[in-house]
Amino acid sequence: MTLVMAGAISHAPGITGREKMAPEDKKTRYYDACYRFRDHLWDQKPDALVLVSAEHFGNFFMDKMPTFCIGLADDYQGPIETEEFLNIPKTTIPGAPELARRIADVAMQEVDLGYSQEWSFDHGFMVPLAFLTPKWDLPIIPLNINCQVPPLAPLQRCHALGKALRKAIDAQPERIALIGCGGISHWPATPDSGKINEEWDRAFLEDFVANKTDRLLRYSNDEIYRDAGPGGQEVRTFITVAGAVEGHGGELWCYEAIPIFAVGCTVVNMDVAA
Amino acid sequence: MSVYYLDKLMYQLNRDPMVQARYKEDREALLEEYRLTDEERQAVLDEDIGKLYSLGNQPQLLMHFAALVGYAWMDYIEAMRVGAEKYGEPQYQR
Ligand SMILES: [Fe+2]
Numbered sequence: 001m002t003l004v005m006a007g008a009i010s011h012a013p014g015i016t017g018r019e020k021m022a023p024e025d026k027k028t029r030y031y032d033a034c035y036r037f038r039d040h041l042w043d044q045k046p047d048a049l050v051l052v053s054a055e056h057f058g059n060f061f062m063d064k065m066p067t068f069c070i071g072l073a074d075d076y077q078g079p080i081e082t083e084e085f086l087n088i089p090k091t092t093i094p095g096a097p098e099l100a101r102r103i104a105d106v107a108m109q110e111v112d113l114g115y116s117q118e119w120s121f122d123h124g125f126m127v128p129l130a131f132l133t134p135k136w137d138l139p140i141i142p143l144n145i146n147c148q149v150p151p152l153a154p155l156q157r158c159h160a161l162g163k164a165l166r167k168a169i170d171a172q173p174e175r176i177a178l179i180g181c182g183g184i185s186h187w188p189a190t191p192d193s194g195k196i197n198e199e200w201d202r203a204f205l206e207d208f209v210a211n212k213t214d215r216l217l218r219y220s221n222d223e224i225y226r227d228a229g230p231g232g233q234e235v236r237t238f239i240t241v242a243g244a245v246e247g248h249g250g251e252l253w254c255y256e257a258i259p260i261f262a263v264g265c266t267v268v269n270m271d272v273a274a
Numbered sequence: 275m276s277v278y279y280l281d282k283l284m285y286q287l288n289r290d291p292m293v294q295a296r297y298k299e300d301r302e303a304l305l306e307e308y309r310l311t312d313e314e315r316q317a318v319l320d321e322d323i324g325k326l327y328s329l330g331n332q333p334q335l336l337m338h339f340a341a342l343v344g345y346a347w348m349d350y351i352e353a354m355r356v357g358a359e360k361y362g363e364p365q366y367q368r
Binding site (some may be wrong): 061080084087148188191 | 278281282288289302317326332333334335336337338341347351354361365366368
């Protein structure tokens with residue numbers, strides 16, 4: 001029983017990069033929820049954080065695209081983006097290669113993982129980490145899910161990934177947190193940037209916090225693309241977390257649709273009771 | 275699908291300072307190394323964000339190219355909007 005915390009948080013680059021362009025009240029409510037989430041994480045005295053995200057061609061490109069990829073590096077560099085763009089200074093983030101390997105060995109009994117020993121984080125990992133580990137002092141095990149270009153992992157395989165990760169995490173003596181980060185509906189970096197399907201988001205989040213597996217897995221990729229945009233494919237990161245805490249729900253700590261951040265900004269804390 | 279090589283150019287431009295330097299020194303020679311269509315090649319040379327968007331260049335890569343060649347965020351969004359209207363909506367593999 002070593003999964004000590006689970007949840008989900010947004011990762012859109014505007015959250016930090018365009019901070020000053022957002023309405024103050026909405027921004028403050030979201031930032032406060034992120035700080036609350038950070039404090040909750042640290043209250044669990046974690047030894048490491050498994051961060052499940054979806055990067056955007058920072059390292060993984062269509063020449064050789066892993067569906068799932070776990071980080072086994074000693075450390076990670078980031079952000080790839082300029083400080084101007086992301087408002088996060090360049091830094092080094094500690095990894096947890098030995099623990100990551102032990103987790104991979106157990107998880108790979110059930111799912112196939114690629115791995116990486118050299119990895120520079122883009123906003124997909126850096127924006128959540130800037131809130132959660134502002135001193136960059138918690139060992140991170142990154143896990144990337146290809147949410148960019150098809151073929152994409154079917155939703156039920158992301159759910160299976162979450163279940164496998166849970167088994168693998170619970171087999172370790174360390175205290176480990178698992179957080180998924182991605183957008184719900186959004187159309188990032190497109191002319192529709194700023195469009196948010198709040199109704200779709202709220203329906204998805206209702207199923208997520210109630211952890212209704214059948215409901216979460218019912219969408220086709222085309223439905224997601226149509227209703228939640230290209231960025232909506234990142235629900236895979238949420239679904240992985242849902243798989244890890246199957247049978248338990250959670251609590252929505254924040255949902256603020258902030259167009260200049262290009263996403264419905266979300267913090268969900270999930271119950272990890274075994 | 276040659277849009278792959280257009281994406282590859284943008285990926286390497288974003289990630290590799292050597293490729294960025296070569297882009298600034300001699301774009302034409304750099305572009306020789308990618309299997310681009312004439313249309314793609316010309317759109318890169320013109321730094322025509324709207325055209326590149328319409329050709330199906332991945333926006334998550336195009337946004338970094340736009341920043342590299344001096345577009346502010348709102349100008350980048352507007353350039354794609356104009357491009358889609360003028361040249362057509364992009365078609366992505368599904
Ligand atoms: Fe994303």
